Amino acid sequence: xxxxxxxxxxxxxxxxxxxxxxxxxxxxxxxxxxxxxxxxxxxxxxxxxxxxxxxxxxxxxxxxxxxxxxxxxxxxxxxxxxxxxxxxxxxxxxxxxxxxxxxxxxxxxxxxxxxxxxxxxxxxxxxxxxxxxxxxxxxxxxxxxxxxxxxxxxxxxxxxxxxxxxxxxxxxxxxxxxxxxxxxxxxxxxxxxxxxxxxxxxxxxxxxxxxxxxxxxxxxxxxxxxxxxxxxxxxxxxxxxxxxxxxxxxxxxxxxxxxxxxxxxxxxxxxxxxxxxxxxxxxxxxxxxxxxxxxxxxxxxxxxxxxxxxxxxxxxxxxxxxxxxxxxxxxxxxxxxxxxxxxxxxxxxxxxxxxxxxxxxxxxxxxxxxxxxxxxxxxxxxxxxxxxxxxxxxxxxxxxxxxxxxxxxxxxxxxxxxxxxxxxxxxxxxxxxxxxxxxxxxxxxxxxxxxxxxxxxxxxxxxxxxxxxxxxxxxxxxxxxxxxxxxxxxxxxxxxxxxxxxxxxxxxxxxxxxxxxxxxxxxxxxxxxxxxxxxxxxxxxxxxxxxxxxxxxxxxxxx
Amino acid sequence: xxxxxxxxxxxxxxxxxxxxxxxxxxxxxxxxxxxxxxxxxxxxxxxxxxxxxxxxxxxxxxxxxxxxxxxxxxxxxxxxxxxxxxxxxxxxxxxxxxxxxxx
Numbered sequence: 001x002x003x004x005x006x007x008x009x010x011x012x013x014x015x016x017x018x019x020x021x022x023x024x025x026x027x028x029x030x031x032x033x034x035x036x037x038x039x040x041x042x043x044x045x046x047x048x049x050x051x052x053x054x055x056x057x058x059x060x061x062x063x064x065x066x067x068x069x070x071x072x073x074x075x076x077x078x079x080x081x082x083x084x085x086x087x088x089x090x091x092x093x094x095x096x097x098x099x100x101x102x103x104x105x106x107x108x109x110x111x112x113x114x115x116x117x118x119x120x121x122x123x124x125x126x127x128x129x130x131x132x133x134x135x136x137x138x139x140x141x142x143x144x145x146x147x148x149x150x151x152x153x154x155x156x157x158x159x160x161x162x163x164x165x166x167x168x169x170x171x172x173x174x175x176x177x178x179x180x181x182x183x184x185x186x187x188x189x190x191x192x193x194x195x196x197x198x199x200x201x202x203x204x205x206x207x208x209x210x211x212x213x214x215x216x217x218x219x220x221x222x223x224x225x226x227x228x229x230x231x232x233x234x235x236x237x238x239x240x241x242x243x244x245x246x247x248x249x250x251x252x253x254x255x256x257x258x259x260x261x262x263x264x265x266x267x268x269x270x271x272x273x274x275x276x277x278x279x280x281x282x283x284x285x286x287x288x289x290x291x292x293x294x295x296x297x298x299x300x301x302x303x304x305x306x307x308x309x310x311x312x313x314x315x316x317x318x319x320x321x322x323x324x325x326x327x328x329x330x331x332x333x334x335x336x337x338x339x340x341x342x343x344x345x346x347x348x349x350x351x352x353x354x355x356x357x358x359x360x361x362x363x364x365x366x367x368x369x370x371x372x373x374x375x376x377x378x379x380x381x382x383x384x385x386x387x388x389x390x391x392x393x394x395x396x397x398x399x400x401x402x403x404x405x406x407x408x409x410x411x412x413x414x415x416x417x418x419x420x421x422x423x424x425x426x427x428x429x430x431x432x433x434x435x436x437x438x439x440x441x442x443x444x445x446x447x448x449x450x451x452x453x454x455x456x457x458x459x460x461x462x463x464x465x466x467x468x469x470x471x472x473x474x475x476x477x478x479x480x481x482x483x484x485x486x487x488x489x490x491x492x493x494x495x496x497x498x499x500x501x502x503x504x505x506x507x508x509x510x511x512x513x514x515x516x517x518x519x520x521x522x523x524x525x526x527x528x529x530x531x532x533x534x535x536x537x538x539x540x541x542x543x544x545x546x547x548x549x550x551x552x553x554x555x556x557x558x559x
Numbered sequence: 560x561x562x563x564x565x566x567x568x569x570x571x572x573x574x575x576x577x578x579x580x581x582x583x584x585x586x587x588x589x590x591x592x593x594x595x596x597x598x599x600x601x602x603x604x605x606x607x608x609x610x611x612x613x614x615x616x617x618x619x620x621x622x623x624x625x626x627x628x629x630x631x632x633x634x635x636x637x638x639x640x641x642x643x644x645x646x647x648x649x650x651x652x653x654x655x656x657x658x659x660x661x662x
Contacts, residue, residue, distance in 0.1 A: 044597050105610075108627045109603065116596040116630070119637045123585040123592075127645070242619040248618055256621045257611025263604035268569075270600055301642045308631040315627075545568050550651055551660065 004368030035182035035345060038367025039374075043181070047195065048213075054212045057203035064408045065554075067204035067388050067415065068135040069288040072554065074209055076295035080302025081208045083286050085216035089305050090376045091442075093314060094350045100318020102325070102354035103247075104255025107318055111311035112533075113270050117277035118307065120271065120541075122300035124276050126221035127293035128461045128547040129245060134554050136282040136387075136451065138395045141460045144539035145468040146532065147399050148213070150456075153475045155395040157452040158281040160479070163386035163429075163447040166381060166422075170430030171438055173377045179347050180354065180370040189430035192377060197423035200380040201416055205289055208386050212379040218372045220306065225315040226353070226369075229360035231403065238282060265506050276446030279453030282387035293550050314353075321352035324359045324533060332357050336405050381426070385492040389418040440491035442461030443508070447486060451478035451513035455521055461547060464540040467525045467533040474521025481516050567660040577652045584644060588637050595633055599626070 067069050075081070084214055092111070100107030134141035138154030170189050177188035233467060234240040242256060249255050287296050305507050324333050325345065333346045357369035393415035398406040406414075456475045459466045486492055488504040506512075525533075546552050565646050602609055610623030 100624070105621070108624075112596070112599070112627060112630055115634050116592055119634050119641075120589050122638050123589045123641055193593075238624075239618060239620050245619055246619055253619070254617060257623060258607045260607070261603055263601075266600050266604055267597065270596065274596075294650060297642045297645055301638045304638045305635050308635050311631060312628065367573045388634050416620075541569065542565050545565055545574070548574070548581065549568060549656055551564065553656055 012174055021284050025456060027059070030176040031347065032184065033180075033182045033484035036180065036367060038363055039370035040183075040234050041182050041366075041373055042367050042371035046090060046218075046371055047378075050207075050211045050414070051198070052215065053214075054199055054207040054453055055441065057210065058205035061202075061204040061206055064135070064394075064412050064459055065526045066206065066392065066410055068284070070206040070209055070385070072289060072291050074272050074289040074295075077302050078209065078213055079218045079286055079290050079295070079299035081306060082212040082308065083283065083299060084221075084302035084306035085212035086283060086286070087303075087378075088219050088376065089311050089380050090172065092310070093223065093373060094176075094353055096311065096314045097321065097353040098349040098351075098355075100152050100315055101321045102349050103259060104251070104319075104322075105248070105257055106259050108315050108442065109258060109310075111314065113273040114277070115304065115308055115311060116270075117274035118300055118304045120274060122297060122304075125457070125461075126287055126296045126300050127550075129284060129457075130287045130290065130293050131547045131553045132543065133288055133460070133552040135394050136390050136405070137279075137281060137457055138391070141456050141471065143460065144536050145460070145466070145471055146536075148474045149468055151395040151399045153456075155391040155400075157448060157475065157479050158391035158395075159388055160389070161445045161449050161453070162422075162470075163425075163449070164386050164441045165384050166388075166426045167429050167433050168438060168441040169377055169381050169384070170426050172437075173374070173381075174434060176374055176516040178378070179351060180210070180374055185434055186431060189427055189434075190338035192381060193423045193427035193430065194376055196381045196385050196426065197420055199378070199417055199432025200385045200419045202354075202386045203528045205386060207372055208379075208382045211291060211382055215372065215375050219376065220310060220313075222289065222357075222365075222369050222372055223310060223317065225238075225365075226320065226356060227316040230316055230324065230356070233320075241316075241323060245390040248326050248479045251320050251540045257450075258342075262506075264511065265508055268506060268508035268511035270513060272443070272450045272508050273456045274450075274509070274541035275531060279457065280446075281391065281449075281453065282383045284457075285383075285387050286555075290294060290310045315456045317353050317356060317443065320360075321356040323356045325352060328359070331359075332513060385422050385426070385551060388422050389415040392418040436494045439495065440486055442518055444483065444486050447482040447508070447510050447513060448479055450510050451459075451482040451517050452476070455514065455517040459518075459521055463525075464537055464544075465525050467523065467528040468532075469528045469530075469533065470521045470523070470525025474517050477520040478513055478517025481513035482509055484548065485513060564660045565582055568656060571656055571659060571661070572655050575650055577656060578647060580652075581645065581649050582642065588641055592634065592637055595630055 046508060061067055063071070092114070096107050098112050099110060129137065129140055131141055136149045136154070137156075141154055142150035143355035173188045173192045177183045178185060199211055231238075231241070232245065246253050246255065286299070290296050290299055322372070331346055332343055334343045335342055347354075352371070354366065354370060358366040361368075393411050396413045398404065398411045419426060452475050455478055456471050460471065485506075486503050486509055488502065489509060490502040490505075490507050493499050493502045493504075610621060610626060614620045614622055614623050614625065
């Protein structure tokens with residue numbers, strides 16, 4: 001077996017936003033496991049099927065609106081599943097169940113942070129976004145402001161967020177394929193890059209959405225089955241499950257209560273998760289795929305339901321793994337790390353859900369769950385690529401460079417070229433970052449989304465006084481603060497750069513960077529006495545009426 | 560949207576009603592969610608043993624488990640409340656405003 005030097009902390013944690021945020025690094029080496037033919041065959045079936053869908057979608061993708069937003073023809077229910085799919089990544093599935101497996105109750109706490117952002121998005125953002133925008137969130141942010149500076153800012157922060165996320169996913173794919181399929185790192189990075197480009201290039205948003213929906217359904221079914229089997233072994237008595245888990249776990253009753261947490265870090269993490277979700281460009285873009293505000297609302301309702309249900313399942317799966325997998329013969333291995341012998345689950349804690357699949361459903365089901373876990377990465381990266389491509393073609397090319405005079409065919413061509421370029425960049429970065437500690441990257445992406453995109457988007461919809469100067473300066477202040485504080489904080493300064501102590505004490509800077517972004521946006525807006533600022537404020541009333549009523553909003557194009 | 564439509568909408572009392580109802584419901588529910596979640600975070604930060612206490616004497620299940628599940632359910636219920644109200648009452652009001660503006 002080929003042994004990789006990267007530790008699991010940098011491998012899997014990068015994939016797992018929750019854990020990356022929370023730190024609590026799981027240490028251990030990623031070892032390439034024996035070739036898992038069941039998983040590989042089922043994955044090939046998944047790819048073949050989704051390629052069929054891409055072919056079908058390609059025949060229906062003609063206009064820019066088709067490419068970016070599937071012509072606005074996705075239903076609220078479908079979009080809800082697709083949004084849930086964006087959330088139910090390999091990260092949440094393997095990462096949260098691993099966290100429950102290791103720490104018990106704390107795993108549930110992190111999943112909550114991811115969920116509670118959704119209601120707030122629904123109440124304050126979703127329908128206004130749908131009524132005002134067309135393809136990207138920059139449409140909304142720049143609605144009554146100057147196009148060039150605001151879109152340049154929005155495109156920059158979109159590309160930074162997409163790049164961070166992509167690197168984390170690519171490296172995660174490389175590490176996971178060793179664990180799940182027993183194939184090597186580079187094969188995964190190249191394969192994921194190529195498939196991602198195929199989905200987006202040929203099938204646009206329609207294919208990307210369906211890949212996401214199929215994956216979400218498969219994962220929900222698989223996880224439901226596992227949770228059902230776990231509960232059936234204890235006669236559907238949660239109390240009995242907890243008793244058995246407490247008896248089996250080395251930490252005993254401690255797994256039933258919360259661990260220690262720093263209040264500032266906890267609140268800051270909560271803010272990054274909550275407002276970051278409302279500022280992630282690939283998530284915001286999903287709201288333009290439905291026909292109107294009504295469907296946009298429904299999508300959040302369904303998404304919240306599916307995501308909440310899924311997190312309850314991962315909690316049961318984590319406890320099920322403690323009960324049925326931990327210390328069972330054949331499931332444990334002893335490895336040497338830093339000169340010490342430690343006994344761990346074969347492949348590390350992140351394999352908890354995978355081993356449980358084997359324990360409750362045998363080899364075939366193990367293959368199924370492995371294939372689905374890996375497929376989740378494909379769906380997520382496709383959404384990211386589409387979001388990055390639209391920032392370049394719609395915001396930079398069509399609005400900034402061509403001043404809104406680009407013809408549609410050229411704009412689509414630019415986004416397709418960008419998709420290919422992003423694919424190449426993603427593969428290169430995936431290979432370059434193989435042995436780097438990138439645990440901070442998803443945390444950084446969420447912090448930037450929360451500190452740069454969210455304040456500007458929110459103020460553009462809610463505050464008449466916002467001006468171009470305020471938006472651009474405030475947005476860049478939020479972006480820079482988030483980046484600088486993460487670099488100076490424990491995740492990069494200590495864990496990556498190997499300094500002794502962090503210059504900034506908190507792992508999650510969101511509470512500071514979000515506040516600073518809001519304050520500077522406000523300050524540079526109210527002090528802006530220019531003529532254009534007055535005009536921008538005057539345009540707010542018309543924007544407000546449209547955001548409330550949807551008069552003038554783009555509708556669904558019929559095929 | 561032309562000036563004429565804009566003026567008609569703005570001067571329509573139904574529009575004021577819609578804005579008031581939609582905005583206040585949106586903020587009320589947002590605050591409810593924030594209070595539930597950050598209240599939970601505060602308990603975690605300052606009194607974690609409250610959540611770690613057994614649900615009943617002799618039980619393994621702790622108070623934190625049903626509380627966690629309830630928070631997840633509350634997110635779902637709050638979104639459901641909003642969608643029901645917005646897709647029913649508010650959208651009806653909205654349709655009337657749009658129709659009256661285009662007369």
